Amino acid sequence: MLADLVQNTLDGLAAGSAYALLAVGFTLIFGVLRRVNLCYGPAIMLGCYAATFVHLSFGAGLLVLALVCVLASVLAGGYVERLCFAPHRKGSGIAAMVASFALWMQLEEVAILALPKHLYPFPALYDGKPIDLAGFTIRVEALVMLGAASVVCAALWWVLYRTRFGIAARAVIDSPLAAELSGISVPRVSMGVFALASAIGGLAGFLVSASFEQVTPMLGMWSTFKGLLAMMLGGLGSLPGAVAGALVLGLVEAHSQWFLGPQLRDLLAFLMLFMLLAIGPRWMTTR
Amino acid sequence: MPALLEVADLVTAYGKIEALKGVTLEVAEGGITCLLGPNGAGKTTLMYSIAGILKPRRGSIRLRGEELGGCAPHEAVSRGIALVPENRLVFPSMSVIDNLEAGAYRRQGGRTGRGEIDADLQRMFGRFPRLKERSAQLAGTLSGGEQQMLAVARALMSRPKLLLMDEPSLGLAPLVVEEIFRIVSELHRDGTTVFLVEQNAHMALKVAQHFYLMEQGRVSFSGDPGSLAEDEVIRRAYLGSAK
Numbered sequence: 001m002l003a004d005l006v007q008n009t010l011d012g013l014a015a016g017s018a019y020a021l022l023a024v025g026f027t028l029i030f031g032v033l034r035r036v037n038l039c040y041g042p043a044i045m046l047g048c049y050a051a052t053f054v055h056l057s058f059g060a061g062l063l064v065l066a067l068v069c070v071l072a073s074v075l076a077g078g079y080v081e082r083l084c085f086a087p088h089r090k091g092s093g094i095a096a097m098v099a100s101f102a103l104w105m106q107l108e109e110v111a112i113l114a115l116p117k118h119l120y121p122f123p124a125l126y127d128g129k130p131i132d133l134a135g136f137t138i139r140v141e142a143l144v145m146l147g148a149a150s151v152v153c154a155a156l157w158w159v160l161y162r163t164r165f166g167i168a169a170r171a172v173i174d175s176p177l178a179a180e181l182s183g184i185s186v187p188r189v190s191m192g193v194f195a196l197a198s199a200i201g202g203l204a205g206f207l208v209s210a211s212f213e214q215v216t217p218m219l220g221m222w223s224t225f226k227g228l229l230a231m232m233l234g235g236l237g238s239l240p241g242a243v244a245g246a247l248v249l250g251l252v253e254a255h256s257q258w259f260l261g262p263q264l265r266d267l268l269a270f271l272m273l274f275m276l277l278a279i280g281p282r283w284m285t286t287r
Numbered sequence: 288m289p290a291l292l293e294v295a296d297l298v299t300a301y302g303k304i305e306a307l308k309g310v311t312l313e314v315a316e317g318g319i320t321c322l323l324g325p326n327g328a329g330k331t332t333l334m335y336s337i338a339g340i341l342k343p344r345r346g347s348i349r350l351r352g353e354e355l356g357g358c359a360p361h362e363a364v365s366r367g368i369a370l371v372p373e374n375r376l377v378f379p380s381m382s383v384i385d386n387l388e389a390g391a392y393r394r395q396g397g398r399t400g401r402g403e404i405d406a407d408l409q410r411m412f413g414r415f416p417r418l419k420e421r422s423a424q425l426a427g428t429l430s431g432g433e434q435q436m437l438a439v440a441r442a443l444m445s446r447p448k449l450l451l452m453d454e455p456s457l458g459l460a461p462l463v464v465e466e467i468f469r470i471v472s473e474l475h476r477d478g479t480t481v482f483l484v485e486q487n488a489h490m491a492l493k494v495a496q497h498f499y500l501m502e503q504g505r506v507s508f509s510g511d512p513g514s515l516a517e518d519e520v521i522r523r524a525y526l527g528s529a530k
Contacts, residue, residue, distance in 0.1 A: 164388075164392070164395045167381075167385055167388050167389050167392065168389070168392060170378070170380070170381055170385070171378050171381065171389045171392075173380075174378035174379060174380055174381060175376055175378055175379075177340070177372070177376060178372065178376040178377070178378060179378075179389070180339075180340060180360040180361060181338060181340070181360060181364070181369075181370050181372055181376070181442075182364065182389045182390050182392055182441060182445070183360075183361045183364030183365065183390075183392050183393035183445055184361060184389065184392050185359070185361045
C-alpha cells in the first residue's frame with residue numbers, strides 16, 4: 001500500500017511536470033492576450049507530427065527531433081497568432097476563441113493528410129531498464145521529464161525577471177495600455193511571448209510523445225485539455241499557480257488511476273475543477 | 288519662447304462621435320502649460336492623441352516642427368513624449384524598480400549604456416525618496432500618492448522632451464496634491480516642458496504660465512494666469528466666485 005502510494009506519487013509528478021510545461025505556455029498566452037487559445041495543443045501536435053515525419057524520412061535522433069518539435073511548434077503557433085489573435089487584438093475575445101477552434105480543425109486535417117495512419121511510433125526517450133532504488137522502480141523518462149520541466153521553469157523565471165524582454169512581457173501582462181505608454185510595442189512583445197509559449201509547448205509535446213512512444217492526432221486535444229485544466233486549477237493567470245495546478249493534476253490522476261481505475265481518472269480531474277468553480281469562483285480571478 | 292508642441296485643427300473621433308472637433312493649441316518649450324475643462328470635454332482624448340494611443344482623424348501634431356500625428360505609442364515615446372496617464376496606471380504586480388526599468392525600455396539594449404540608466408534610477412530615487420525605500424515592493428501595494436510619484440518617475444525614465452500629465456491630483460489627499468505640484472515645479476525648474484491636464488485650477492495657477500480651457504471638444508479660452516483670473520465665467524466655474 002505504502003509502496004503503491006510512493007510509486008504513484010513519482011509517476012504523478014512526472015506526468016505533472018509535462019502538464020506544467022503545457023500550463024505555463026497556456027498561462028503566458030492568456031497573460032499577454034487575455035484570450036483562450038484553443039489551438040495551443042493542436043499547434044504542438046503539428047510540431048510533433050513534423051518531428052515524426054523527419055524521423056520516418058531520415059531516421060533522425062532524439063535531439064534533432066526535439067529541435068524539430070520546438071521549431072515546428074513555434075511556426076505553427078506563429079501561424080495561429082497571426083490568423084486568430086493579431087486581427088482581434090482590440091476586438092472580440094469570443095471571435096478570437098472561435099477562430100482558434102477553426103484552426104484546431106484545420107491543423108488536425110493537415111496532420112491527417114500528411115500522415116494518414118491513425119498512429120505513428122515515436123522513438124522512446126529511454127529504452128533501457130528502469131532504475132531500482134530502495135525497492136521502487138523509477139522510470140528514467142520520468143526523471144528526464146521532471147528535470148526538463150524544472151530547467152525550463154528556472155530558465156523562464158530568469159527570462160521574465162532578469163531580461164529586458166521579461167520586463168516588457170510582464171508589463172504587457174499587467175497593463176497593455178501602460179506598457180504602450182512606456183514605449184513597449186505591445187503587438188511585438190505579444191508575438192514574442194506567443195513564440196516562447198509555443199516553444200515550451202513544443203518541448204512538452206516532444207517529451208510526452210517520446211514517453212508514450214507514439215503520436216496520434218488526439219495529442220492536440222489532449223494538450224489543450226491538460227494545459228487548460230492545470231492552468232484553471234492553478235488560478236488562471238499565475239505562473240507558479242499553473243505549475244502547482246499541473247502537479248496536483250498529475251498526482252490526482254496517478255492516484256485515482258491506480259485506486260479507482262482509468263475510467264474514473266479523468267472524471268475526478270474534472271470533478272476537482274467543478275468543485276473549485278462551485279466553491280470559490282474568486283479563486284479563478286485572483287493572481 | 289518657441290513652441291515645443293503644436294497641435295493644429297485636431298479631430299479625433301470614437302466611431303461617428305467627434306471627441307475633438309478641431310483643437311489648436313501650443314505648448315511653449317521649457318514652460319508649464321495647463322489645460323482646464325469639465326469632464327467629457329475631450330482632455331484625455333487630446334492626451335491620448337498626442338501620445339499615439341488614439342489615431343486622430345484630421346489635423347496635425349508637431350513636436351519641434353516634426354509631424355507626430357498617427358505614429359504608434361512606442362514611436363511617440365522614442366520621439367520624446369511621455370504621458371503620465373489618468374489614474375496612474377502603474378504595473379501593479381511588478382516591483383517599483385521594474386516599473387522604472389519599464390519606463391526606460393526604449394533606451395535599453397540600444398546606444399544608451401546601462402550606466403546611464405542606473406544613474407537616472409539614482410536620480411529618481413533622489414527626487415522620490417519614498418520610491419527608494421520601497422524599490423523592491425510591488426507597485427500595487429503602494430498608496431495612491433506613491434503610485435502617482437512612481438507614474439511620474441516611470442515617465443521621466445524615458446527622458447522625455449515633453450511630459451504630459453493627465454489629472455495627476457485626481458483622488459489624492461490635499462497634502463499629496465501639494466507634493467505633486469511641488470514636483471511639477473521642480474521639473475519645470477530643471478528644464479522639463481510640462482503639459483498638464485488639471486481640474487484643480489487653484490493649484491495649477493501657482494505653477495502654470497499658460498492656460499487653455501477646453502469645452503465640448505474645442506478650445507474656448509487661451510491666456511496667461513492673469514487673464515484667466517479676470518475671466519468672469521472661468522472664475523466662477525473653476526476658482527469659486529470670490530475675487
